[in-house]
Amino acid sequence: MTNSKKIALKDLVVQDEVQAFRELNWVGTFEDYLNKVRANPLILRNAFQRMFDMLVYFGKTDVKRGKNKTVAVYKFFEDVAGSGEDAVFGIEESLEVLVRIFESAAQSHGPEHRILLLHGPVGSSKSTIARLLKRGLEHYSRIPEGEMYTFSWDIPAGILNTVPLGFFEGSPMNEEPLYLLPTAVRDRFLAQVPVGSYPLLLPGNLSPSSRFLFNELQAHYNGDLEKVISHVAVKRLTLSESDRRGIGTFQPKDEKNQDSTELSGEMNFRKVAIYGSDAHPLAFNFDGEFQVGNRGMVEFIEALKLDTAFLYDLLGASQEHSIKPKKFSQTYIDEVIIAHTNEPEYKKLQNNQFMEALRDRTIKIDVPYITKLSDEIKIYEKYYNNRSLAKHVAPHTLEVAAMWAVLSRLEEPKKARLTLIQKMKLYDGKNIPGWNENSIEELRDDAVNEGMFGISPRYIQDKIANALVSPRTYVNPFMVLNELDDGLKSHSLISSEETRKQYADLINLVKAEYEDIVKSEVQRAIAADEEAVERLAKNYLDNVDAYTANEKIQDPFTNQEIPPNEELMRSIEEKIEIPDSRKDDFRREIMNYMGRTANRGEVFDFRSNARLYKALQLKLFEDQKDSIKLSSLVSKTVDPETQAKIDVVKARLVKDFGYNDESATDVLQFVSGILARGDIQEEKK
Numbered sequence: 035m036t037n038s039k040k041i042a043l044k045d046l047v048v049q050d051e052v053q054a055f056r057e058l059n060w061v062g063t064f065e066d067y068l069n070k071v072r073a074n075p076l077i078l079r080n081a082f083q084r085m086f087d088m089l090v091y092f093g094k095t096d097v098k099r100g101k102n103k104t105v106a107v108y109k110f111f112e113d114v115a116g117s118g119e120d121a122v123f124g125i126e127e128s129l130e131v132l133v134r135i136f137e138s139a140a141q142s143h144g145p146e147h148r149i150l151l152l153h154g155p156v157g158s159s160k161s162t163i164a165r166l167l168k169r170g171l172e173h174y175s176r177i178p179e180g181e182m183y184t185f186s187w188d189i190p191a192g193i194l195n196t197v198p199l200g201f202f203e204g205s206p207m208n209e210e211p212l213y214l215l216p217t218a219v220r221d222r223f224l225a226q227v228p229v230g231s232y233p234l235l236l237p238g239n240l241s242p243s244s245r246f247l248f249n250e251l252q253a254h255y256n257g258d259l260e261k262v263i264s265h266v267a268v269k270r271l272t273l274s275e276s277d278r279r280g281i282g283t284f285q286p287k288d289e290k291n292q293d294s295t296e297l298s299g300e301m302n303f304r305k306v307a308i309y310g311s312d313a314h315p316l317a318f319n320f321d322g323e324f325q326v327g328n329r330g331m332v333e334f335i336e337a338l339k340l341d342t343a344f345l346y347d348l349l350g351a352s353q354e355h356s357i358k359p360k361k362f363s364q365t366y367i368d369e370v371i372i373a374h375t376n377e378p379e380y381k382k383l384q385n386n387q388f389m390e391a392l393r394d395r396t397i398k399i400d401v402p403y404i405t406k407l408s409d410e411i412k413i414y415e416k417y418y419n420n421r422s423l424a425k426h427v428a429p430h431t432l433e434v435a436a437m438w439a440v441l442s443r444l445e446e447p448k449k450a451r452l453t454l455i456q457k458m459k460l461y462d463g464k465n466i467p468g469w470n471e472n473s474i475e476e477l478r479d480d481a482v483n484e485g486m487f488g489i490s491p492r493y494i495q496d497k498i499a500n501a502l503v504s505p506r507t508y509v510n511p512f513m514v515l516n517e518l519d520d521g522l523k524s525h526s527l528i529s530s531e532e533t534r535k536q537y538a539d540l541i542n543l544v545k546a547e548y549e550d551i552v553k554s555e556v557q558r559a560i561a562a563d564e565e566a567v568e569r570l571a572k573n574y575l576d577n578v579d580a581y582t583a584n585e586k587i588q589d590p591f592t593n594q595e596i597p598p599n600e601e602l603m604r605s606i607e608e609k610i611e612i613p614d615s616r617k618d619d620f621r622r623e624i625m626n627y628m629g630r631t632a633n634r635g636e637v638f639d640f641r642s643n644a645r646l647y648k649a650l651q652l653k654l655f656e657d658q659k660d661s662i663k664l665s666s667l668v669s670k671t672v673d674p675e676t677q678a679k680i681d682v683v684k685a686r687l688v689k690d691f692g693y694n695d696e697s698a699t700d701v702l703q704f705v706s707g708i709l710a711r712g713d714i715q716e717e718k719k
Contacts, residue, residue: 124409402485
């Protein structure tokens, strides 16, 4: 039964939204604007100052990296101003460099006269960073902290003979209203404005069309500035890429069809008929990307593919903050110029002796691939988590794909006794005996080019997508790894068979690592009887306590005092590779840990010691695996008692580890095969 009540538009309207619209579309007099500036000098910030304030507005966290290094992690790059889909992970050092450049530019230290060039391999988030900055500016301009203003003209027909139809348009470049004041008047006003966070510098001037109208009105009113300004309305300015307001984007096209008017505007021939000249400022469309990006930013996609003539336009726009529209004088612009390019194009720039001027006016910010496994996993979790898919993704599927991607970006360790897998784990914050934070910094210093080569996340995403449309009802790690391997044959960015073989060998490394991961997981599922683990833990700790105190322990069955059970203790310690020569140190370490816990008034929980907990689980697994006979899964017949135990393990995999029924069955089959091979090898020995 449907609801017959009619829907009224007024019932859908939220008054807060109406009020927000009115605030964002505020219009007032020029004097109203002067009073706003006096109350809040930050309104006058330039594009770099506004960009930096936007980045720090959302907050930051200082994260320790290594023993003596701290990295500022800015929340802005988590896409807090958007949906979160464009969050950037794992390149905090590069992003910190970018923010510091903005900070220096905001203080007028020099980078404000440079092109900021994001440089890195394909798929390394360069475009995403630019997109975040553009979206962030849109958001920031709509909140009180980011308010900014421009103006529009209201000149009725008949006022000026040179503008017979009148003029009722906004500033074509969304200019700062204070540029309407002659320099001397402007300086007197700024002297009355309190000094804010930044020096109040307004070095620019009006666009050709606004300057023409201002001069015509000034002549008409015989220099009466108040009457000239009476034809101006100041309005709130919000930036929008879609509306081409304060945010410009330029992408090179066919070299034969590149036209400089795309950057600096073009003649409007319809208006030429009105104003009688193709050199009349009101007959020109100031709508090139440089003019559109005024007060905000302009993004140059694959900038170094630009025609040489365009690159010279970039020089003036960055160094002098001015552009030269056809048939008009130099025009001031206030904007951040962000460009991005990949390694081959950048090498061309380096090898081109005629482009020294451009290189000299460019600040390169390297944007590498991620080399931290947990951050790489986050990229794929954004798109392929089980909540957003109709098909189940088995545990570790995204992890092994991310693992292979990260391994492809690492250089072979120069240090002896360290494997590539171990290096990846160290970078991800895992503990490896014999290595500390200083060692990790040394590894990074020895491989400064890491992250600037390897497999792109886009390739990984394409192959995961292929696996998702397979006939199977779920996706597992081997399905994705096979897709990755098969795709190497036709990968367009792999130029040598040597590299292709290297990447294929890494897939085998990942498969071996996955075997260890999933075997450990099944072992934990088998040993997940917490009561049994607790009993084993109590027994072990009682024996260790007696051993370290050089005392005996009471047998719970005979009540006789007996020596500590060395066989039991060693059977547990050996599971985490504690050698016999280190057993006393390990046992004292456990007792000291328990003592410190007691001194804090807390109850010791063996689970809080990761190494001990792992050893207990492995010992329990060893004790129980024979009774469960998991390896019998590879045979065609399983007795009912064993099947019941296997079903309990499967239920734990589903409940505690994220499998579904089918993927849990398959992973048990896979691990049982590994165990069966192990049993066969034991028999041969």
